[in-house]
Amino acid sequence: MKTEIEIQESFPVVTTSSRLDEAHRILKHGESFAVFDRAGGIHPGSEQGLFHEGTRFLSRLELTLESQRPLVLGSTVRQDNALIVELTNPVLTARGEKPGDRTVVPRDTIHLFATCFLWKEVCYLRWRLHNFGPDPVELRLELLFGADFADIFEVRGTPRPERGTLLDPEKEHAGVTLGYRGLDGAVRRTRLAFSPDPEEMTGAAASFLADLEPRGEATWTVTVAFRTGDREPPVLAFEEALERSGAQLQARRLGSAGLRSSNERFDDWAERSFSDLHMMITETARGPYPYAGIPWFSTVFGRDGILTALEMLWLDPAPARGVLSYLAATQAHREDPENDAEPGKILHEARLGEMAALGEVPFGRYYGSVDATPLFIILAGAYLQRTADRAFIESLWPHVERALEWIDVYGDLDGDGFVEYKRRSPAGLVHQGWKDSKSSVFHADGRLAEGPIALCEVQGYVYAAYRAAAKLAVALGLNERAERLERQARDLQQEFEQAFWVEEIGTYALALDGDKKPCAVRSSNAGHCLFAGIASPARARQVAETLMSDTSFSRWGIRTLDAREVRYNPMSYHCGSVWPHDNAVIAQGLSRYGFKGMAVQVMSGLYDAVLHFDLQRMPELFCGFHRRLHEGPTRYPVACAPQAWLAASVFLLLQACLGLEIDAPGGRIVLQRPELPDFVKTVRVRNLSVGEASVDLVFERYALDVGTHLERRDGEVEVVVLK
Numbered sequence: 015m016k017t018e019i020e021i022q023e024s025f026p027v028v029t030t031s032s033r034l035d036e037a038h039r040i041l042k043h044g045e046s047f048a049v050f051d052r053a054g055g056i057h058p059g060s061e062q063g064l065f066h067e068g069t070r071f072l073s074r075l076e077l078t079l080e081s082q083r084p085l086v087l088g089s090t091v092r093q094d095n096a097l098i099v100e101l102t103n104p105v106l107t108a109r110g111e112k113p114g115d116r117t118v119v120p121r122d123t124i125h126l127f128a129t130c131f132l133w134k135e136v137c138y139l140r141w142r143l144h145n146f147g148p149d150p151v152e153l154r155l156e157l158l159f160g161a162d163f164a165d166i167f168e169v170r171g172t173p174r175p176e177r178g179t180l181l182d183p184e185k186e187h188a189g190v191t192l193g194y195r196g197l198d199g200a201v202r203r204t205r206l207a208f209s210p211d212p213e214e215m216t217g218a219a220a221s222f223l224a225d226l227e228p229r230g231e232a233t234w235t236v237t238v239a240f241r242t243g244d245r246e247p248p249v250l251a252f253e254e255a256l257e258r259s260g261a262q263l264q265a266r267r268l269g270s271a272g273l274r275s276s277n278e279r280f281d282d283w284a285e286r287s288f289s290d291l292h293m294m295i296t297e298t299a300r301g302p303y304p305y306a307g308i309p310w311f312s313t314v315f316g317r318d319g320i321l322t323a324l325e326m327l328w329l330d331p332a333p334a335r336g337v338l339s340y341l342a343a344t345q346a347h348r349e350d351p352e353n354d355a356e357p358g359k360i361l362h363e364a365r366l367g368e369m370a371a372l373g374e375v376p377f378g379r380y381y382g383s384v385d386a387t388p389l390f391i392i393l394a395g396a397y398l399q400r401t402a403d404r405a406f407i408e409s410l411w412p413h414v415e416r417a418l419e420w421i422d423v424y425g426d427l428d429g430d431g432f433v434e435y436k437r438r439s440p441a442g443l444v445h446q447g448w449k450d451s452k453s454s455v456f457h458a459d460g461r462l463a464e465g466p467i468a469l470c471e472v473q474g475y476v477y478a479a480y481r482a483a484a485k486l487a488v489a490l491g492l493n494e495r496a497e498r499l500e501r502q503a504r505d506l507q508q509e510f511e512q513a514f515w516v517e518e519i520g521t522y523a524l525a526l527d528g529d530k531k532p533c534a535v536r537s538s539n540a541g542h543c544l545f546a547g548i549a550s551p552a553r554a555r556q557v558a559e560t561l562m563s564d565t566s567f568s569r570w571g572i573r574t575l576d577a578r579e580v581r582y583n584p585m586s587y588h589c590g591s592v593w594p595h596d597n598a599v600i601a602q603g604l605s606r607y608g609f610k611g612m613a614v615q616v617m618s619g620l621y622d623a624v625l626h627f628d629l630q631r632m633p634e635l636f637c638g639f640h641r642r643l644h645e646g647p648t649r650y651p652v653a654c655a656p657q658a659w660l661a662a663s664v665f666l667l668l669q670a671c672l673g674l675e676i677d678a679p680g681g682r683i684v685l686q687r688p689e690l691p692d693f694v695k696t697v698r699v700r701n702l703s704v705g706e707a708s709v710d711l712v713f714e715r716y717a718l719d720v721g722t723h724l725e726r727r728d729g730e731v732e733v734v735v736l737k
Contacts, residue, residue: 037628038062039089039097039310040656042293043132043259045366046240047312053077053086054099054128054139058160061405063612064137064204066240068313068367069168071204074160077126077141079153080106084126091629093289094131094260101126108153112728123147124226133255135247142328145226155211156221157236161204163164163194165369170310174374183217190217198371204243207249210234233328266292266445270330271702273668276695280621281629287664290631290656291326291333300343301336303443306363306660307634307654316361317340317448318387318659325598325662327400327700328669328676334397335406341390342413346381346420351438354382358420360390376441384435384446385634387425388479392546398489402678402705407486414483417683418499421476427466430527433476434466447472448596449539449574449588451583455525458534460580463527470522471539473510474546477503483549489679507548515553521560522549536560536576538596544603554607561600562612563626569641570623571597572616577638584638584648593635593649595622598663598670611691617667618691623647632660672713673736676703682732683711685722690715698725703729707731 046066049056056062056075064072077084084101091097103126107120125144130137145151168174181193181201183652189207196202213219224232237249250258273284295302296432298314305311306318319341323334344364346355354362374509391414398407425433435446443450447469455463475700487496514522515525516532522540523532540557543549549557560566565577568584571592575582584590597620603614624632626646633655639647668674673686683704690697690713697713707729710727714721722735 015659018428022683030439039091039139040293041091041095041097041130041285042113042135042305042308042656043095044296046132046135046137048097048130048132048137049309050097050130052089052099053084053101054089054097054130054398058162061162064238064240065166065167065309065728066135067242068166068370070363071161071167071202071240072159072238073162073164074158076158078156078158079103079124079126080108081154081156082106085121087125088628089376090288092283092538094263095176095289095293096129096131096256096259099126099128099130101128101183102239105151106676108151111695117149119147119151119153123151124153129256131256131259133259133408135240136249136255136502138252139236139238139410140252141235142231142233143224143226143716144229148228148409150225150227153224156219156222156683157208158219159192159206160218161192161194163196163202165367166310166312167367167369167375172369172375174369180692185215185217188212189338190215190220192217196368196371198368200242200371205237205239205241207239208234209236228375237447238505254348258488262379263289263292266295266330269332269539271328272700273329274698274700276697277693279625279630280694283621283624283632284664286630287632287661290661291322291658294322294327294656294658294661295333298340300339302333303336304342306426307657308657310652310654311363311657313366314340314361316363317383317389320386320389321595322658322662324389325392325398325595325659325666328674329665331397331400332642334393334400335403338390338394338397341386342410344379345413345416350381352376352441353378353380354437354439356381356420356424356444358387358416358418359415359424360386363384363445364472364650370572376439380439380442382435382437382442382446384425385448385475387420388433388472388475389671390414390621391479392482394478396486398486398679400676401523401691404489406621408490411486411490416488418479418483421479425476431506432468434468434511435471436465436467436528439636447539451586451588453586454537456581457531458580463533464523465528467528469539470510470514470524471542471546473506473514475507477510477548480506510548511550511553513588519560520556522553522557527684530678535564535579537579537599538572538574538593539564541596541600542574542602544607545599546603547606549607551607553560555609558604558607558609558612560603562615564640567615567619568638570590570619570636570647572600572720573638575638577640585650587635587650590638591635592623592638592647593660594663595659598666601670603666605673605686608687610671610687611675613667613670614689615690617671618693620663620667621691622695626653631655631664633657634660666685672697676702676704681707681730682704682734683709685733685735686711687737688720688722688735690720704731705729709733 039050049062064068087100089099103124178196193203304322306315319337320553346359364378370410484496484499524535527534575589601616604613634657672688675684712723712725
């Protein structure tokens, strides 16, 4: 049965119950990603495949032994982002020693060990067969393959009235090329190369003979290269490519602070998160950029990239610099209603692929995001505080000024002092905050809000953006500009308190509609106002208590929507589910206002949840059902995993609990009343850099306190602990 899952209202994901039951294994490098089943296979008619630049370059990859599918022993994605699969044989009838003879190979006689990874536009696969039986055996392996060259939006379920032309397979020595000429004029090709040479090969299959003595082994490798136009990626030897892939991961580790704790399961969560971030970060011409999520959002998203960079900033500031550079380079320069673009506005998303090139989807370069622009300024301010990289900020300042101009001129649609959104592109997103599904903004009686819509968290972001820009201006010697920005922040805070506070529900309204009527709904959005600092201290406490109430906090995490609200549905995308990144942002806000115990509760709930997920990998979101004894959280059907901002959430959660701030211009690390959850006794942070200096810190939980120990210090840096 087919089902539409609400993600973006104009472009839902069409899925089936069989897909929901399938456990996937995910790989990514650069502009390429792979979705396999647990056996390392790709089945036609599913969302699985090898994708490159928004197109599926391989839609079938199935291995058989004597025409039967092997049995799965297990599979995992290692910390170096290589897929490992172990298979064995069912009962087989194989060739005997003499021509025409047949012999029975008992089940579990042959062990197949498969390794697969992506590196620079090529997928590398290697199968190693080992005969554990007492007799020699000769087996026929067959690899079935195919390429439909479907656009990612086709795979999601968006229909197309016309498609391009599949080209005839081109068989060459030890390989075959599959091709497609798109309606955009681009020719895309998939080149499969085999070693050793197949015994037989067609345009859809390659077969090999394995002659295995007792305890004998045989190995085959396959490379799948993605070619667009005349660009042909270099194909390396398997071991060389694997070594280069591992070296890149090691280099990223050396450039980042490291974590170790007394809890091995917590370390697994942190390590998986780091590996997933490495996987999601793509090296662009402007620097490293964390792509949003696999499979539906493996591309640049402004909001996602900014929040991911903020979450991991204290550990590694390099992605923040890459995100700021990329978004500055793609900042809108003119009005373009078809793409919801206006001067100074920051990108929402950028897509490659045939449908984006043809305008069949509006996301080739799309600006329909109301919050990416103030978040861009917030990240710029946080980056300077983390790195003291004044030269970079000086080069970025014109883009910050243009972003501020967008906020003041284009963002405030009706001149009331608040930033609103209303789409201009008929094909664009109706809702342009992070909750962009069609039912995400509504009134207490369930009526959907009509625009222009001013979201509460967006006003918080704008307030924080004004204050961040003021600090940047001071750093650049622009004191009068800084004073004006601080005044704007103060004025906005006063107006926000008057317009958005709803005493009856003990929190800020989700939004103001086009008639300036508040959407008096309890939502997680208000928690972002704590993160931004716009909330008054007295009301911050009420917001915190509302968020941590039994109707909002599921004991796994804070729901996107309180269970008392009329549109609450724990199985919905944005109206009752739990999003880890949302919780991490809220936890940082709770910590900011001194509610450390609540931040620890949030982290503890998510830690308990991650123990139930495959590979210790938190999904993009999960259902918001209340925690039940002896049961895990309920999965959301088509959640992305891995996803960048959820992978980084563990690091922001820990930062919130420790109250950790880095003041690079002042050469200080500040720890405000650090706390640790019950599941860890000690946490070690190694190689935490501040300018040219670095430290190793140890946090140890005692009965009534958390002690901080300076284990190593190189260079001039001060560690300040505030109790």
